[in-house]
Amino acid sequence: AQSVTQPDIHITVSEGASLELRCNYSYGATPYLFWYVQSPGQGLQLLLKYFSGDTLVQGIKGFEAEFKRSQSSFNQRKPSVHWSDAAEYFCAVAQLTGFQKLVFGTGTRLLVSP
């Protein structure tokens, strides 16, 4: 069964600093990979996704993520964080065949300091 690990529960960065959110997955074949963001009291919004092709994917709000098969990772980056980026970020993996089952990691809460 597929699984997702987000090793950082909390991350604090200064506004304007760069950000990297880590995600490792476990799945026997090439998966679909996603990053979602959740602001307080809100549902989940898709930031970016990887299905196939170019391993560096661009998302909304200036986020990008890189799929590295050899490391089973799908880390997300942003070169300059804004205060409005403070939220919870979830990595998710779905199987490539059959009915999609979307499995989430436990999330990383991002705090942005002035």
Place this chain on the structure above:
Amino acid sequence: EAGVAQSPRYKIIEKRQSVAFWCNPISGHATLYWYQQILGQGPKLLIQFQNNGVVDDSQLPKDRFSAERLKGVDSTLKIQPAKLEDSAVYLCASSPGDRGRNTEAFFGQGTRLTVV
């Protein structure tokens, strides 16, 4: 395009009472999911429908939880009787749902359930 609609947004009930949540997915989406998100955790899949059939309910506590998707469109999730540990946000999501293709899921705002 209208998003995934959920109601109610908030619900407070006493333990052993029953509660129901409603979800209307994006029009034309074949796949509908119900997730449970306990505070501080990632969403956990409770049940997944493809049209009006269940494709995965392995993590649904069937002694107290039930769900249906009438006519392959909107869905209800019911808890009866509720326990304190059911306090969570219940998220509904939908996706176009073709097998292995274009499986981006769109989420509603969720229903926050508090069991006291």
